[in-house]
Amino acid sequence: MSLKREEIADKLAAVGYVADHDIATALWLMDLLKRPLLLEGEAGVGKTEVGKALAAVHGAELIRLQCYEGLDQNAALYEWNYQRQLLAIKARETIGENAEAIEEHIFSEKYLLERPLLAAIRRDQPPVLLIDEVDRADEEFEAFLLELLSDFQVSIPELGTIKATAIPRVVLTSNGTRELSDALRRRCLYHYIDFPDVDREAKIILTRVPGVDTTLALQIARMVAAVRKEDLRKVPGVAETLDWAATLSGLEMHDLRQEPEAIYETMICLLKTQEDRARVTREVSALLLGKVA
Amino acid sequence: MTGNLQEVPRRERADRHSRNGERSESLGAAARRRLTGFSRTLRDNGFHIGLSETRDALAVLTSPAAKQPISLKPALRALFCATHSDWVRFDEIFDTFWIGRDMRQRQVLSGMPGVSHAPARRLAEAHVPQEALGLPDDTERRNDGGAETSADGRGRREGASRTELLTATDLRHIVDPDDIAATNALAARLARVMRVRLVRREQIRKRGRRLDLRRTIHRNISHGGTLLDLAWRQRKIKPLRLVVLLDTSGSMSLYTAFFVRFLHGVVDAFREAEAFVFHTRLAHVSPSLRDRDVTRAVEKLSLMAQGIGGGTRIGDSLAAFNRWHARRVINSRTAVMIVSDGYDTGEPNELGEEMRRLRRRCKRIIWLNPLIGWRDYSPRARGMQAALPYIDLFAPAHNLASLAALEPYLARV
Numbered sequence: 001m002s003l004k005r006e007e008i009a010d011k012l013a014a015v016g017y018v019a020d021h022d023i024a025t026a027l028w029l030m031d032l033l034k035r036p037l038l039l040e041g042e043a044g045v046g047k048t049e050v051g052k053a054l055a056a057v058h059g060a061e062l063i064r065l066q067c068y069e070g071l072d073q074n075a076a077l078y079e080w081n082y083q084r085q086l087l088a089i090k091a092r093e094t095i096g097e098n099a100e101a102i103e104e105h106i107f108s109e110k111y112l113l114e115r116p117l118l119a120a121i122r123r124d125q126p127p128v129l130l131i132d133e134v135d136r137a138d139e140e141f142e143a144f145l146l147e148l149l150s151d152f153q154v155s156i157p158e159l160g161t162i163k164a165t166a167i168p169r170v171v172l173t174s175n176g177t178r179e180l181s182d183a184l185r186r187r188c189l190y191h192y193i194d195f196p197d198v199d200r201e202a203k204i205i206l207t208r209v210p211g212v213d214t215t216l217a218l219q220i221a222r223m224v225a226a227v228r229k230e231d232l233r234k235v236p237g238v239a240e241t242l243d244w245a246a247t248l249s250g251l252e253m254h255d256l257r258q259e260p261e262a263i264y265e266t267m268i269c270l271l272k273t274q275e276d277r278a279r280v281t282r283e284v285s286a287l288l289l290g291k292v293a
Numbered sequence: 294m295t296g297n298l299q300e301v302p303r304r305e306r307a308d309r310h311s312r313n314g315e316r317s318e319s320l321g322a323a324a325r326r327r328l329t330g331f332s333r334t335l336r337d338n339g340f341h342i343g344l345s346e347t348r349d350a351l352a353v354l355t356s357p358a359a360k361q362p363i364s365l366k367p368a369l370r371a372l373f374c375a376t377h378s379d380w381v382r383f384d385e386i387f388d389t390f391w392i393g394r395d396m397r398q399r400q401v402l403s404g405m406p407g408v409s410h411a412p413a414r415r416l417a418e419a420h421v422p423q424e425a426l427g428l429p430d431d432t433e434r435r436n437d438g439g440a441e442t443s444a445d446g447r448g449r450r451e452g453a454s455r456t457e458l459l460t461a462t463d464l465r466h467i468v469d470p471d472d473i474a475a476t477n478a479l480a481a482r483l484a485r486v487m488r489v490r491l492v493r494r495e496q497i498r499k500r501g502r503r504l505d506l507r508r509t510i511h512r513n514i515s516h517g518g519t520l521l522d523l524a525w526r527q528r529k530i531k532p533l534r535l536v537v538l539l540d541t542s543g544s545m546s547l548y549t550a551f552f553v554r555f556l557h558g559v560v561d562a563f564r565e566a567e568a569f570v571f572h573t574r575l576a577h578v579s580p581s582l583r584d585r586d587v588t589r590a591v592e593k594l595s596l597m598a599q600g601i602g603g604g605t606r607i608g609d610s611l612a613a614f615n616r617w618h619a620r621r622v623i624n625s626r627t628a629v630m631i632v633s634d635g636y637d638t639g640e641p642n643e644l645g646e647e648m649r650r651l652r653r654r655c656k657r658i659i660w661l662n663p664l665i666g667w668r669d670y671s672p673r674a675r676g677m678q679a680a681l682p683y684i685d686l687f688a689p690a691h692n693l694a695s696l697a698a699l700e701p702y703l704a705r706v
Contacts, residue, residue: 004357005364022367029368032356033349040377074507082506093517103514158511176377176583185375186341192380233580274617275577 003028008057017053018196018204026191027054036149036170038185041193044237047173050193051130054171061127063168065116067137073144077154079113080106107158121152121164129168133175134184146184198225201241209245219256220245222292223263227270230280236270244269256293260286328354331390332373338386340379346372533703534565536622536655538614540633542572542605548663548691552632553594555696557582567622570594571610577618605636607676608643615650628657628703632690634664637676645679652683659686659699666691 003011009024027050030037039047055062065076085106092102114122120129134142148154152164172188174180196204201221205212212220224241236244247266248256256263264285271277280288332347353368366387374380508524516522537556541549556568560582568579581593623629629651637644652658660680664670666689672681681687686702689695 005361022370025364025367026371028364029353029371033352033372035349037371080507080510082510085510089514089517099515099517106510106514182341182375186343186346188375189371190374190376190380191371192374192377233577 003031003057011057012053015053015056016207017049017056018200018207019053020196020200023050023191023193026189027057029189030169033189034167036172036188038180038188038190039171039173039193040176040190042195042235042237043175044235044239045193045195046238047193048130048132049238051128051132051171051173054169055128055130058126058128058169060125060169061123062130063116063120063127064130064132066132067134067141069136069138071137071141073141075115076117076141077115078118078156079115081111081113085111109159112156112159117148118154118162120168120170121148121154121166122162123168124165126166127168129170131170131172134172135174135176135180139181142181142184146181146187149187195225195228195235196238198222201225201238204238205241205245208242209249211249212245213254216248216254216256217245219293220248223256223288224270226288226292227267227280230284232271232276232279233273234271234276236272240270240272256289260289263289324354325351331369331387334386334390335373338382340373341375342373533563534567534622534624534627535559535563535703536567536627536629537569538575538610538629538631538633539568539570540572540605540607540631541570542636544605544634544636545632545663548632552690556594557590567618569614569618571605571607571613573606573609575610575613575618605633606639607633607635607637607680608639608641608647611644611647611651615647615654619651619654623655625656627655628659629655630659630661632661632663634662635660635672635674635677635680637674639676641675641679644676645682648680648683657685658683659688659702660684661688661690661696661699663689663691665689666695 005024005028008028009019009021012019012024012027026037029035039050041047051064052062054060088106088111089102092105097105116129120127131145134145137145149170152167153161155161172184195201198218198221201224202214202217205217205220206214209217220241224236224244228235244266247269251262251266253259253262264282267280267285268277271280328350329347332342332350336342349372350369353365353372366384369387370380370383374383505524509520509522512522512524513520537559539549539552539556541553545552556570556578560566560568560579566579567577568582570576570578578594582590648658662672662677665687672678672687686699688699688702
């Protein structure tokens with residue numbers, strides 16, 4: 001089942017994920033050591049994409065849990081289908097079933113609603129479980145997660161303990177809005193994703209945006225790299241680069257020097273706060289353009 | 294750090310375990326020893342490495358990948374690193390150990406923290422050069438005489454009461470670098486303590502109103518599904534959000550360094566906190582304060598905080614806040630804390646108007662004025678007069694004790 005490192009690298013490329021060398025190693029190591037992978041990095045460097053690409057590499061199902069403040073076990077693990085339970089109680093009571101039998105019945109599989117974490121351990125084929133932005137969840141939830149990640153079993157009081165049928169591959173991402181616990185960190189492999197360098201970003205543009213030629217892709221990547229060096233509130237991520245590339249391609253641009261005015265105007269794809277927009281003025285934009293194109 | 298103390302015996306066990314190394318017979322004893330040495334070097338450099346990491350590293354070395362040295366480094370890096378700061382330093386340590394053959398195991402690489410030092414992540418623990426903080430530079434006025442600004446020796450006393458003393462000393466009088474460091478550490482801790490207590494109180498305080506359906510249904514099966522016996526769920530109260538606006542103009546310069554530290558403590562400790570600094574214009578500084586590298590965070594902020602001496606435009610700054618930031622950072626559970634001496638060179642009416650707008654939006658406005666701690670102070674500045682009607686709490690902030698006194702108030706908000 002497990003793949004060699006080179007195979008992973010090749011398959012990543014095949015599914016359209018332009019990886020740096022090291023991420024393939026980390027993904028291979030996940031399988032070897034059966035550990036989750038914790039990805040950190042600035043917003044927009046493509047952490048979530050790694051999870052998606054990993055699922056594609058293994059041809060596995062992707063189960064995604066988006067964390068948020070106040071996320072609790074009901075939303076992450078399981079929930080009972082209350083409406084159906086209430087109906088069942090009424091219906092069975094009228095045919096004169098006793099309370100115990102009813103209880104037995106309504107706390108069965110049929111009334112259980114799977115949430116991502118439970119779903120992830122009940123699949124026959126190991127899925128990829130992507131726990132996105134784990135730093136947004138509360139500390140209590142993190143502790144619970146840690147327990148799940150070490151035992152891969154959960155106990156549901158009314159049903160008993162459910163053990164994982166197949167151990168999922170787990171990818172966690174964090175934006176660093178909160179310090180994660182040491183225990184969780186030590187449980188995981190760690191990979192820090194940086195903004196891609198110019199060559200890699202150009203390659204990403206070429207793979208993802210049809211109709212952009214090599215020169216333009218390289219120019220765009222260089223321009224974005226220069227913009228990222230400015231003192232911005234929200235540094236543009238890879239998704240923003242792709243949006244911009246698509247826009248420029250839609251305008252049938254083949255060279256950034258062609259229309260400096262259009263460059264400035266379409267930069268709303270990259271700069272998404274009023275402050276940043278004000279900082280990168282026409283002059284700054286022209287100056288950066290002069291440097292990169 | 295208690296975590297460190299507990300860690301020690303486990304690490305030793307890990308060492309012994311991997312030295313016995315019954316796990317991987319195929320691997321040469323020499324290579325195993327070398328790996329143990331590498332783990333130890335990493336630990337000496339502040340990495341947290343336990344039994345399972347060393348064991349897994351052996352598994353990596355015995356796997357086919359070991360035949361390709363090029364993938365060995367990224368593999369061990371993914372395994373041994375746990376934080377970004379580990380990540381940044383790993384390559385150098387790896388190269389020195391495996392490539393620079395003469396590196397001794399126990400040696401700590403230059404510029405790296407020693408064995409007992411956890412990487413300094415929190416402000417309180419990091420030493421920051423005094424100049425970088427924009428400490429008092431005497432270029433500004435002091436209307437009650439220069440005598441007070443010089444050291445009167447009180448802060449230098451040694452002994453158990455030292456901390457207490459620092460708490461009560463006016464921040465202007467703390468000049469000894471050690472005392473400054475201690476004060477800043479206290480400020481950071483104070484912010485943390487505030488948060489811990491506030492959160493705990495919230496959890497104990499109220500019984501919530503939400504129905505816990507899961508438990509309710511379970512309880513009422515015997516009533517035939519008629520919900521008689523209800524189960525309630527403790528409602529989680531939205532945590533108090535603190536938005537701090539710090540005046541960093543020239544007239545505040547003696548207090549700026551301290552409040553920058555306090556600000557970092559607040560942003561670090563409260564999950565829901567936003568920080569702004571202003572003098573003639575407003576700057577949103579929470580992102581800089583969240584920088585993991587504490588020294589860099591403070592340096593960056595100090596640059597922004599440097600007053601231009603052109604006076605304070607509180608009204609303009611508040612207008613900018615109301616216009617651009619308020620919608621995003623203010624919710625119904627927000628207390629806005631303005632730290633300023635109220636010397637406004639702008640139009641008092643404008644300040645009043647902006648205060649009125651702000652008041653409508655947030656739950657409480659707290660105005661901390663370091664001058665209140667001075668003898669015979671009364672809020673005569675015209676700006677201060679205009680702002681007063683909209684302030685819920687007007688409090689002194691000239692020493693640590695006065696900041697600590699805020700906590701019970703915040704708990705009631």
